Amino acid sequence: MHPAKSVIYFTVATGAGYGLMGWLAVFGVLGLVPADHAFGIAAFGLAFFLIVSGLLSSTGHLGRPERAWRALSQWRSSWLSREGVLAILSFGPTGLYALAWVLLGQNSGLVGIIGLVGAGLCMMTVFATSMIYASLKTIPGWSNRWVSIGYLVMSLMSGSVLMLVLQSTFTVGASGLIIKIAIFFLALGGIIKLLYWHSLSTLPARSTATTATGLGGLGANGQVRMVESPHSEDNFLLKEMGYKIARKHAHALKRLALVLGFIIPMALVATLAVLAPEYSLPVSLLAMVFVALGLATERWLFFAEAKHVVTLYYGETEI
Amino acid sequence: MDANPFATLKEDVDLSPEVADEVKCTTCYMCACRCGIRVHLKDGKIRYIEGNPDHPVNQGVLCAKGSAGIMQQYSPAKLKKPLLRTGERGSGEFREIEWDEALVLATNWLGEVRECDPGKLAFFTGRDQSQSFTGWWATQYGTHNFAAHGGFCSVNMAAGGLYTLGGAFWEFGEPDWDLTKYFMLFGVAEDHDSNPIKIGLGKLKTRGEAKFVAVNPSRNGYNAIADEWVGVRPGTDGLFIFAIIHELLRAEKIDFASLARYSNAPWLVIDEPGQPDHGLFLRDAKGNPLVWDLVRKKAINANLADITPAFAGARTVKKRNVIPSFELLAKRYLDDEFSPDAVAEITGIPATTIRRIAAELAHVAFEEEVVIEREWTDAWGRKHDKMIGRPVSFHAMRGISAHSNGFHTCRALHILQVLLGSVDVPGGWRYKAPFPKPVPPGVRPAGPAKKPGDTLTGPPLGFIKSPDDLIVDENGAPQRIDKAFSWEHPLSLHGMMHMVLHNAANADPYKVDVLFMYMANMAWNSSMNVQGTLDYFTAKDESGAYKIPKIIYSDAFWSETVPYCDLILPDTTYLERWDCISMLDRPISSAHGAGDAIRQPVLTPEGDVRPFADVLLDLGHRLGLQGMSKKDGNPQYPGGYVDYMVNHERVAGSGIGPLAGWRGKDGGEQGRGEPNPDQIVRYIENDCFWTQDLAPEQLYFKPVNQSYLNHAVMMGWIGHADPVIFQLYNEDLQKFRLAAQGHGQRQPPHQHRDRIETYFDPLPIWYMPFEEAEVDCKQYPLHALSQRPMHMYHSWGSQNAWLRQITSSNKLHIHVDTAGALGIKDGDWVWIESRHGRVKGAVKLITGVNPQTVWTWNAIGKRKGAWNLSEAAPEANKGFLLNHIISEVLAPGKNGQRYSNSDPVTGQAAWFDLRVKISKCAPAEAGATEPVFERFPQSPGATPAPGVSRYGASLKGAPTGKKANTRGWVGNRHENSLGITGLADGKGNTIKGGET
Amino acid sequence: MTSLPQNPSKVKLGLVIDLDICVGCHACAVNCKEWNTSGTMAPLTDMDPYGAQPDGVWFNRVHTYEAVDEAAGTSRTVHFPRSCLHCDDAPCVTVCPTGASYKREDDGIVLINTDICIGCKLCSWACPYGAREYDEDEGVMKKCTLCIDKIYNENLPVESRVPACVSTCPTGARSFGDLGDPQSDVSKLVAARGGYALMPEQGTAPVNRYLPPRPKKLGERHAPRMLEHHDDSADGAGLLARWVDKVLSA
Numbered sequence A: 001m002h003p004a005k006s007v008i009y010f011t012v013a014t015g016a017g018y019g020l021m022g023w024l025a026v027f028g029v030l031g032l033v034p035a036d037h038a039f040g041i042a043a044f045g046l047a048f049f050l051i052v053s054g055l056l057s058s059t060g061h062l063g064r065p066e067r068a069w070r071a072l073s074q075w076r077s078s079w080l081s082r083e084g085v086l087a088i089l090s091f092g093p094t095g096l097y098a099l100a101w102v103l104l105g106q107n108s109g110l111v112g113i114i115g116l117v118g119a120g121l122c123m124m125t126v127f128a129t130s131m132i133y134a135s136l137k138t139i140p141g142w143s144n145r146w147v148s149i150g151y152l153v154m155s156l157m158s159g160s161v162l163m164l165v166l167q168s169t170f171t172v173g174a175s176g177l178i179i180k181i182a183i184f185f186l187a188l189g190g191i192i193k194l195l196y197w198h199s200l201s202t203l204p205a206r207s208t209a210t211t212a213t214g215l216g217g218l219g220a221n222g223q224v225r226m227v228e229s230p231h232s233e234d235n236f237l238l239k240e241m242g243y244k245i246a247r248k249h250a251h252a253l254k255r256l257a258l259v260l261g262f263i264i265p266m267a268l269v270a271t272l273a274v275l276a277p278e279y280s281l282p283v284s285l286l287a288m289v290f291v292a293l294g295l296a297t298e299r300w301l302f303f304a305e306a307k308h309v310v311t312l313y314y315g316e317t318e319i
Numbered sequence B: 001m002d003a004n005p006f007a008t009l010k011e012d013v014d015l016s017p018e019v020a021d022e023v024k025c026t027t028c029y030m031c032a033c034r035c036g037i038r039v040h041l042k043d044g045k046i047r048y049i050e051g052n053p054d055h056p057v058n059q060g061v062l063c064a065k066g067s068a069g070i071m072q073q074y075s076p077a078k079l080k081k082p083l084l085r086t087g088e089r090g091s092g093e094f095r096e097i098e099w100d101e102a103l104v105l106a107t108n109w110l111g112e113v114r115e116c117d118p119g120k121l122a123f124f125t126g127r128d129q130s131q132s133f134t135g136w137w138a139t140q141y142g143t144h145n146f147a148a149h150g151g152f153c154s155v156n157m158a159a160g161g162l163y164t165l166g167g168a169f170w171e172f173g174e175p176d177w178d179l180t181k182y183f184m185l186f187g188v189a190e191d192h193d194s195n196p197i198k199i200g201l202g203k204l205k206t207r208g209e210a211k212f213v214a215v216n217p218s219r220n221g222y223n224a225i226a227d228e229w230v231g232v233r234p235g236t237d238g239l240f241i242f243a244i245i246h247e248l249l250r251a252e253k254i255d256f257a258s259l260a261r262y263s264n265a266p267w268l269v270i271d272e273p274g275q276p277d278h279g280l281f282l283r284d285a286k287g288n289p290l291v292w293d294l295v296r297k298k299a300i301n302a303n304l305a306d307i308t309p310a311f312a313g314a315r316t317v318k319k320r321n322v323i324p325s326f327e328l329l330a331k332r333y334l335d336d337e338f339s340p341d342a343v344a345e346i347t348g349i350p351a352t353t354i355r356r357i358a359a360e361l362a363h364v365a366f367e368e369e370v371v372i373e374r375e376w377t378d379a380w381g382r383k384h385d386k387m388i389g390r391p392v393s394f395h396a397m398r399g400i401s402a403h404s405n406g407f408h409t410c411r412a413l414h415i416l417q418v419l420l421g422s423v424d425v426p427g428g429w430r431y432k433a434p435f436p437k438p439v440p441p442g443v444r445p446a447g448p449a450k451k452p453g454d455t456l457t458g459p460p461l462g463f464i465k466s467p468d469d470l471i472v473d474e475n476g477a478p479q480r481i482d483k484a485f486s487w488e489h490p491l492s493l494h495g496m497m498h499m500v501l502h503n504a505a506n507a508d509p510y511k512v513d514v515l516f517m518y519m520a521n522m523a524w525n526s527s528m529n530v531q532g533t534l535d536y537f538t539a540k541d542e543s544g545a546y547k548i549p550k551i552i553y554s555d556a557f558w559s560e561t562v563p564y565c566d567l568i569l570p571d572t573t574y575l576e577r578w579d580c581i582s583m584l585d586r587p588i589s590s591a592h593g594a595g596d597a598i599r600q601p602v603l604t605p606e607g608d609v610r611p612f613a614d615v616l617l618d619l620g621h622r623l624g625l626q627g628m629s630k631k632d633g634n635p636q637y638p639g640g641y642v643d644y645m646v647n648h649e650r651v652a653g654s655g656i657g658p659l660a661g662w663r664g665k666d667g668g669e670q671g672r673g674e675p676n677p678d679q680i681v682r683y684i685e686n687d688c689f690w691t692q693d694l695a696p697e698q699l700y701f702k703p704v705n706q707s708y709l710n711h712a713v714m715m716g717w718i719g720h721a722d723p724v725i726f727q728l729y730n731e732d733l734q735k736f737r738l739a740a741q742g743h744g745q746r747q748p749p750h751q752h753r754d755r756i757e758t759y760f761d762p763l764p765i766w767y768m769p770f771e772e773a774e775v776d777c778k779q780y781p782l783h784a785l786s787q788r789p790m791h792m793y794h795s796w797g798s799q800n801a802w803l804r805q806i807t808s809s810n811k812l813h814i815h816v817d818t819a820g821a822l823g824i825k826d827g828d829w830v831w832i833e834s835r836h837g838r839v840k841g842a843v844k845l846i847t848g849v850n851p852q853t854v855w856t857w858n859a860i861g862k863r864k865g866a867w868n869l870s871e872a873a874p875e876a877n878k879g880f881l882l883n884h885i886i887s888e889v890l891a892p893g894k895n896g897q898r899y900s901n902s903d904p905v906t907g908q909a910a911w912f913d914l915r916v917k918i919s920k921c922a923p924a925e926a927g928a929t930e931p932v933f934e935r936f937p938q939s940p941g942a943t944p945a946p947g948v949s950r951y952g953a954s955l956k957g958a959p960t961g962k963k964a965n966t967r968g969w970v971g972n973r974h975e976n977s978l979g980i981t982g983l984a985d986g987k988g989n990t991i992k993g994g995e996t
Numbered sequence C: 001m002t003s004l005p006q007n008p009s010k011v012k013l014g015l016v017i018d019l020d021i022c023v024g025c026h027a028c029a030v031n032c033k034e035w036n037t038s039g040t041m042a043p044l045t046d047m048d049p050y051g052a053q054p055d056g057v058w059f060n061r062v063h064t065y066e067a068v069d070e071a072a073g074t075s076r077t078v079h080f081p082r083s084c085l086h087c088d089d090a091p092c093v094t095v096c097p098t099g100a101s102y103k104r105e106d107d108g109i110v111l112i113n114t115d116i117c118i119g120c121k122l123c124s125w126a127c128p129y130g131a132r133e134y135d136e137d138e139g140v141m142k143k144c145t146l147c148i149d150k151i152y153n154e155n156l157p158v159e160s161r162v163p164a165c166v167s168t169c170p171t172g173a174r175s176f177g178d179l180g181d182p183q184s185d186v187s188k189l190v191a192a193r194g195g196y197a198l199m200p201e202q203g204t205a206p207v208n209r210y211l212p213p214r215p216k217k218l219g220e221r222h223a224p225r226m227l228e229h230h231d232d233s234a235d236g237a238g239l240l241a242r243w244v245d246k247v248l249s250a
């Protein structure tokens, strides 16, 4: 699949924003961070910025962004629609929670419940996003059980690193816990990614050029090859779905994603436990940058590596 | 309002929008197939073009090209105004001029030539569908240097057929699609009969009973759906056919009864080597050929009704040694030289396959006869109570004809048909009116006009029967600029357009003053040796003047040729003019009956353009040509071409004119009759065509069917009702051979003698195609072919926004094994090199091709800037032409003479003789084709090509809110119903009342 | 309500394509374009139509495949037109966030309301068959309409009320009708010829059917035996001698 920048940004940014939103509620409710005014402004500002800019960026992928509002109507059947509805719904409680935190200085108790509802909606939004991909049978690399888990974990993971950055900046609350959480999610994220990639490589082909054309019966060991394309130049299908990445490059990029997005941040975060507090801001910031790079690479691969069964009509033999 | 973002908006799609303001019928000309179309017009633009279901040619279907007519009409490459060259030839610099100036200039140029030496006008009309008109114009003007594109197209096919059967394949005949049980298709990718062949194959395959064998080095298109694909090596079909004949002879599976009646097989040939009439038929005093009658035990007139002829045996008749021509034929092909084993290797067809196919043919022909219980009477007055058919049929086109041995191969195939008794019989191959004609037809080509101002004594093209008919001077030198009808290519019935530029620039045999061309892209895809041809266009003499002094050209588009000409007469498109698809040219007849058609203007011409036919008549009048100007100086056809279509008569008072339908004062006559002022109206009322069904008893055995022959005479198709006898052994060819052996008044100049003697064999021979024989086949191990894409018409499809999306660049198709051995992978760029030059292109690996053959799509490669395509168009950067590496001449012979790269008998261009070697190009060379020629500027006054085309957006019909019943439609014809119980029969099947 | 019809009628209009006789001529593709460029989803925009990368909206595209059996050393060339299959379980409909993509209750035709499509392209991701065509110029998705504005159109003569690709197909490889009715002509055709669905494993339940290329005919009925030679000499002289006095034409 064509890895569109807008969509990569959208999934990474909203994932991190929603993850952060989730941690804010959890930490708030559990009283692990006080309802600090400055911290609140920064944290919610960051979360909302990521979410809103992500959502806006996703409309950049639309042919008719001015009609984007129409995407809300089919929540009964469409994950994209559900995602939109959930995103909007989540703004209510998360907004209220943010207001309470920032204006009223409250983040637990009754307010906390609102926060938790918001966090739930945030996670549901992330889940809905993941289901847009995971529900596509046409792309076996996506209709995979690790996809949704991955999206959720990656969201919480990047959110936890952001949380860490924020805590380091404002030195509020107990940073020990968030360090453990971040390490846990970074490890979990890496493992899930590895499991996902492993499952991709062991995935049996669901469709083949033979099932796509039904021409397998013409020979006992039927193999179907395209010898003439319907058009000499690439068309929409090939531009959108015919994206190909060499196996060699994919391997290199996977390693890169793993190192950048998971291993290095994990190491950096781990050092925080022993480093002097003045290092925690630069180190956590660095970890955040690595996570962003890693996730962008991971997400790019998520698209670039995904093969669509329609390419079976254009020369692929099995997918 | 639909403002609620959560509400589902339900579209109420309009099921019955308005479609058109008007629907006009006319005839398609996106190719030469002549299909009937209905053009739906809305706001003066084309909304939709569909096939006319009532039209006999296409029966409602429309091919990809025809369906893309809209984009032809709105092509940005359309010429808009007459052009006069201002820069050098080839620079593309022109000045737009008014028609008045253009016509005065043309009249002056043409007038000067006509006053001095009218033969110095070379008038060549390319893809013309109206040669009876353009040829007539040449006759009236007085130039014998006229021809159309047939010489480089498929004249071998035409000559092979007309000199054997009095009819030919092309679109002049067709298999009996409904009854045939075995169909063999030789060397066809698309053909002129595009839609009829597709309709036919669909029928035949759906019927399921017949077997379809495709003989072709390549397995694409039609060949892909064949039951058996015979991947013959190019240029060797003749041997394959001989081997089949060998098998049939050995097994005596020959339709002797039919041969006795309808062919010259039993005719007695003089067998006295060295005598001036050796090899000619022995004739009686009245000129009748003779046969040896086994019952009467004497030689009798072969044309008598009840003969029992001998097919073999040397005898002495009238003191002459004679043998039946069949014996000569049998002797030749019975020889082991032509056994399946002997030809297997060279043809690439296993001997067992050849034997099996011969056995299949024999089985179907002789054990599976088709019998129609219908009486008919033959030309001798014998009544037959039924029509018995041998249901094997054949069709062939350029795959066998575009080789330098094609004439003989085509004849071989027709002879096979005759031996099997399958010509014009139920289930066989059938003629379309006006064929069959005498073998060969009676028209002889006219030579130069006696003196300036004279008309020619007849049409410039015709059929040569003996050396006496050649257009050569007293020294035997060619008198035509293309050297057609000369000793170099005696039977070049269609002329040799491919040699005109070469000869004119080399003043060989002489210079011309004006070259006048119409509808032929000679500076590109219809020439061999493109670079050389461009040089001929621009060649100058010592004084700096162009060797071809003046070139007038009519095109409708900014083709590669326009920039090389001096005066451009912009034509309309096919939707903007009157045209005539006449019985005198290439009509729309089928085996079921005759038909002709017209084109009517359905749109007003865009730009200041004029139909070429109108312009020709206008020029004719300005020049004062007979038949185009009245005595009082007024034009003969003031109404232009449509006036001519109605009022012209071939011979004054003959009642035969361009259109055969609704003739006579009241329109009640067909074929012959006085001009009818209402004729065009009647055509338009009848969707722009006329057809006439043959009576049931006339449908088969036409060459010898009394009722048919009488009808054909009445209609003016043939001069007399004599039976048409198949000429297996061709005496006319023998006359040339005798001349070469030193007999007769007119003998070939010394240097041509061997050639004439070798290739004018009265029975088909096979020889290695010239290029293959001349080159080192180890050096050039592969055959290179081009094929027509079904969705493109030569060069003119690439300006079409829709068609070019399908194919905007071509690849070289090569067998995976062949490529593997050369280390070539799919998509690699390779040099394709012939002895003449090299061209670069990308490859596509396939398995459905003869491993010794590579092929590519024809005419996809374009010159930069031509057709107003952008400079970066794939056509000019990735697409390539094989024409660059095909030479128009052969290697110099012993005598130093360089003959045209053509068939030695007919002058057919030998496109498919090309031999090449393939090598992977250097990495830095990959990705772009070569050679690339200098870019042309855009045509003067060109509308800029749009970056986005939204054609149709404004033509969307207004809703009417109605809804009609829809209907099921199965397979477009009734054949499906034959094998499936309960399936509705008939085209379009049932209308499903009530179903919504 | 969900996006697939809840009370679908039994009528399932669709196409049947006979791969045994399709010659790959592209007539269906171009005629489709021609009709539909002024049809319900007008126009079928062409980008860069005279330039380096011409790429337009087509509802029907024709491929050519070789089905190769390397073990047996055989192969066949098959032409293969591809357009919307009007799936019963159309994923392109259920993924659509706007409801622009829908399946008609009356006849099962899958359409796009281009007035509300937001061009998210999700439906094109969901369709296994590449039947969705994005109009880059308008920013909306388009697709085969089964010529809905032709098959029901009162302004057209009866014989034209069939999909453009069907009536134009020169070989007659395309049929059209109600595949929901086992008694319809198309259903009988499919049954008789073993018509099949593409990629059934995708669970889309396509309505359109493809008829498989039939087995090749080699010999069998057409030549029960090889020809018997009546003379085996190198030049066949024996036969010629035999024919000298023989009445062969009786």
Ligand SMILES: Nc1nc2c(c(=O)[nH]1)N[C@H]1C(S)=C(S)[C@@H](COP(=O)(O)OP(=O)(O)OC[C@H]3O[C@@H](n4cnc5c(=O)[nH]c(N)nc54)[C@H](O)[C@@H]3O)O[C@H]1N2
Binding pocket: B126, B127, B149, B152, B153, B154, B518, B519, B520, B521, B522, B525, B526, B527, B554, B555, B556, B557, B558, B559, B560, B561, B571, B572, B573, B574, B612, B786, B787, B793, B794, B795, B796, B858, B859, B882, B883, B911
């Ligand atoms: N390598 C190779 N070369 C070949 C062949 C091959 O098989 N292989 N085939 C050969 C054969 S058989 C043929 S017939 C030739 C065909 O080659 P051409 O005879 O050159 O045919 P086209 O390319 O169709 O171009 C004819 C010209 O007619 C112009 N034209 C189109 N419509 C109109 C109109 O309405 N009015 C006027 N006045 N002009 C119009 C076009 O713009 C174009 O310039 O190619 C030959 N060349």
Ligand SMILES: Nc1nc2c(c(=O)[nH]1)N[C@H]1C(S)=C(S)[C@@H](COP(=O)(O)OP(=O)(O)OC[C@H]3O[C@@H](n4cnc5c(=O)[nH]c(N)nc54)[C@H](O)[C@@H]3O)O[C@H]1N2
Binding pocket: B031, B032, B065, B153, B154, B186, B187, B188, B189, B190, B191, B192, B193, B194, B215, B216, B217, B218, B232, B233, B234, B235, B236, B237, B397, B398, B399, B400, B403, B785, B786, B787, B788, B789, B790, B791, B792, B793, B794, B855, B858, B912
């Ligand atoms: N769509 C479309 N239709 C056209 C045209 C067009 O340009 N486009 N052009 C028209 C014109 S001008 C013409 S002349 C006709 C030509 O109609 P065709 O004769 O059908 O055209 P070609 O493409 O030349 O096809 C030649 C075929 O012969 C095969 N072949 C080559 N060499 C041999 C051989 O030695 N033996 C055998 N058995 N086969 C061989 C090639 O593989 C190819 O399939 O088509 C007409 N119709």
Ligand code: SF4
Binding pocket: B028, B029, B030, B031, B032, B033, B034, B035, B058, B061, B062, B063, B064, B065, B066, B067, B194, B195
């Ligand atoms: S075959 Fe196609 S292009 Fe040729 S006349 Fe018929 S419809 Fe037109």
Ligand code: SF4
Binding pocket: C017, C021, C022, C023, C024, C025, C026, C027, C028, C029, C062, C079, C081, C168, C169, C170, C171, C172, C173, C174
């Ligand atoms: S029109 Fe018919 S024969 Fe031609 S490609 Fe389409 S389905 Fe095949």
Ligand code: SF4
Binding pocket: C083, C084, C085, C086, C087, C090, C091, C092, C093, C110, C126, C127, C128, C129, C130, C131, C132, C143, C204
């Ligand atoms: S073929 Fe594709 S676009 Fe058509 S209904 Fe099925 S899934 Fe939808």
Ligand code: SF4
Binding pocket: C095, C096, C097, C098, C099, C100, C101, C112, C116, C117, C118, C119, C120, C121, C122, C123, C124, C140, C141
């Ligand atoms: S592109 Fe349009 S039709 Fe397709 S899913 Fe998106 S909104 Fe629906």
Ligand code: SF4
Binding pocket: C031, C032, C033, C036, C059, C060, C083, C084, C143, C144, C145, C146, C147, C163, C164, C165, C166
């Ligand atoms: S049914 Fe109509 S819209 Fe669909 S492919 Fe055929 S012609 Fe095109």
Ligand SMILES: [Mo]
Binding pocket: B152, B153, B154
């Ligand atoms: Mo031709």
